[in-house]
Amino acid sequence: MSARKEALRILFEVFKNNKFSNKLLSNLKQTTAMSKEDIAFVFKLVYGTIQYKIYLEYVVNKIIDSNKTDLKIQILLWMNLYQLKFLKAKAYYVINEAVDIAKSINKNYSGLVNKVSKILEDENIWEVKIKNKQNVFPLENGFPFWLYKKIENDYSKEQAQQFILHSNIESKISLRLNTLKISLEDFEKKYFEKYKLEKSQLIEYFYLSNKNIINQEIFLEGYVTVQDQMSGYASYILAPKENSKVLDMCSAPGGKLTHLAQIMKNTGKIHAYELQENKIHLIKQNLSRLGVKNVILECKNALEIEEEKYDFILLDAPCSGYGVIRQKPEIKLKKYSEQENEELVLLQSKLLEKAYNCTNKGTEILYSTCTINKKENEEQINNFLLKHKDIEKIYEKVFFGNEYDNDGFYICKMKRI
Template identity: 75%
Template sequence: MNPRKEALNILFEVFINNKFSNKLLNNLIKKEAMSKEDIAFIFKLVYGTIQYKIYLEYVVNKVINQDKTDFKIQILLWMNLYQIKFLRSKPYYVINEAVEIAKEINVNLSGLVNKVSKLLVNENLWEVDIKNSQNVFPLENGFPFWLFKKIEKEYSKDSAIDFVKQSNQESKISLRLNTLKIDQQEFESKYLDKYNLTKSGLVDYFYLTDKNIVSEEIFKNGFVTIQDQTSGFASYILNPKKDTKVLDMCSAPGGKLTHLAQIMNNTGKIDAYEIQENKIRLIEENILRLGIKNVNLKCLDALEIEEKKYNYILLDAPCSGYGVIRQKPEIKLKKRSEKEENDLLILQEKLLEKAYKCLESESELLYSTCTINKKENEDQVERFLTKHDDLEKVYERVFFGKEFDNDGFYICKMKKL
């Protein structure tokens, strides 16, 4: 099986059919014919080409007619440029492989791939030469100008620059220790060195590693689960007490849910809801693997939840997802329409109102998103608070990704008086 051809097919699905690369790539692990080295290369090639797609397309379009070139051939050329410029692969080998792949697409286009790929070796061609000087840095980093300006306007230019830089950094795997199954001291003595773990600077029992641990005993036995630090920080800040009633309104994929159960030491009761039926099984698998016993999970739209009263509510709301661009780089390639943006804001607002109706006195609500967008975050919360004078904000924080080698994230904790 040809790794570059496999990468090309995945990229085609991403760009043409709007598939998520992480799901397509995870399917590779199940293919026994693929070596670990080949899979690692495909991951790097796919993610890299998507991350820098805006830049790669800009450079390649200097030497082709975009409107007259087969789209799969264009993707192949983007891949070639990414390998030559960013991976520093040997051009001769990259070009030869691409020509053979092109023959399978259309033998008449192999000459074009050979000619253009040789031109792409010229580093002078790599320079960004555009009239809009403000767009040079974003374009060089494959980042959409509209999103760069949005972050700059809402926060600062430095924040926008930092976020762009972080979005292209290779991320480590973030793990949460499951203290329901193993003591932290025992865990560290057995596994800290074995898996080259470094402790998180955000939450004490989170760790970072560069090793894939899904097939390892610490994962299978439920000693750890994969969860970004900021995602875990949401449950950590809500911090529900033992033997309390908790509501998790939008539960998938279950990281925050199982973390809440862990914090409560499997006591009390958590009512958890997820609207997508296909994600229920994933949550159930995590609950079983981690030994969670205090969760009542249902497949139901959170807006249809029975308005019972809870001590703690977690609303990890549907959002634009800009904060997880490093994990899902294709997010930055599609700008939402004004209607799509407004529909999302309305949904978030409705979910917050539903959460309010389920709060009892002295109870707490944590609202979180995995996006960097004031309309969905700070502005959404401020509008919510103006409607309810019996609520007060007790904690708020925006993460831009550079703080602890984490994803972008927003957290706001409110308390009902």
């Protein structure tokens, strides 16, 4: 199985059928038909082509008529340019294999692929020359101008540019130590050097790694779980006490949920809800693997739950996801309509109201999103606080991803007084 041909197949599913590359690539890990090196190359080629798609398309369209060229051929040319410019691959191998792949799609395109690919070797054609000078930097980095301007308007030009640069840096795997099964001292003594771990600068029992550990002993035995540092920081900031009653309103995939249980040392009760039935099985697997025993899990819309009173409430709300572009670069290729934006903000608002109805005096609420969008974050919370004068803000922070080699994230902790 050709690595480049497999990358093309996955990219076609992403661009044509709006599939998520991380899910398609996860399936690829299960195959025995490709070497680990080839699978790693497919990952790099797929993510890189998606990350820079806006730029790659701009350059390729200088040469071809996109309206008259098969989409698969266009994607193949984007892949070629990515390899030539960003991977510094030898043109001979890139072009020869691309021509062979083109023949398998439609032999009539092989000549076009050969001709265009040779033109793409010329670095002069890589230059961005557009009238809108504000868009040169975003376009060179494969970032949509509309999202760049949104971040700039919400925060600053410098912050927007830093976010763009960071979004194209390959991320390390973030791991949370599960102290329900092993102590920090024992874990570090046995596994720190073995897996070449790097300590997180944010939370003591989080680690960064360049190694895939999904099929390794430390993962299978439940000693660690894969969780972004910012996702873990949300539960860390909520800090539910032992023997307390906790509500997790939107639980999948279970990272924050199992972290809450860990913080509570498996005491008290966590009522967890997840709307999507297909994710319940994944959450149960994580609960079992990590030895979590204080969770009551239900497949139910959080807006429809009975309004019991809780000591701590976690609302990790559905959001636009701009903060995790580094992990899911497809997100930046979809621009939500005004109606979609309004519906999303309204849903978040309704979930916050449901959370409020589950509070007593002293209840603490943690609202988080994995996006960088003031309407979904700061403005959403400000509106909530205006409506409820008995809620005070304890902590609020926007993370842009470059602080601790993390994803973009928003966290706000509140308390009913």
